[in-house]
Amino acid sequence: MTSTIKIRALTAQVILILISFTLAACSGPDDQQMVQTARKYLVDRNVREATLELRGALQQNPDNAEARYLLGVALFHTGQRTMAVAHLERATRSPEYAIDAHLNLARIHQGSQDWEASMRAAEEVLARDPQHLAALAL
Numbered sequence: 001m002t003s004t005i006k007i008r009a010l011t012a013q014v015i016l017i018l019i020s021f022t023l024a025a026c027s028g029p030d031d032q033q034m035v036q037t038a039r040k041y042l043v044d045r046n047v048r049e050a051t052l053e054l055r056g057a058l059q060q061n062p063d064n065a066e067a068r069y070l071l072g073v074a075l076f077h078t079g080q081r082t083m084a085v086a087h088l089e090r091a092t093r094s095p096e097y098a099i100d101a102h103l104n105l106a107r108i109h110q111g112s113q114d115w116e117a118s119m120r121a122a123e124e125v126l127a128r129d130p131q132h133l134a135a136l137a138l
Helices: 002-026 031-043 047-060 065-077 081-091 098-111 115-128 133-137
Strands: none
Touching (some): 031 047, 031 065, 047 065, 065 098, 098 133
16 A cells, blocks of 8 residues: 555656646746847847847846847847836946946937937046947047
8 A cells, every 4th residue: 555655656756846847848938048039139130039039038037138238239229229228227237237228328329319318428438437438439
């Protein structure tokens, strides 16, 4: 009788493990994998597919600064300046992307002739890197 109980318990454990593996395999790529895929799309100039991947990455992890930054850049290239600015502004909160995000914001604002916003963004770059040539050129 006890061996039957042990076999049933072992069978239940095996089934749970198989279900776990199946769910993990079906869950799809994580946010980092989606960013990797998006980078490849961007290299191939497939901005639409990159944008979809980056939005998916941000759904999985809204704090993914790289996805936020790249999405801002991609949206800018599709002419969606307002959305690009929103994503780039959030990307400025990340020390890793702050300079590049501020620099892109400065260029976007300069293109729309918002000189004050452009100068503020350039000053943010220069506050972090006083010799940054691109920011000095703005």
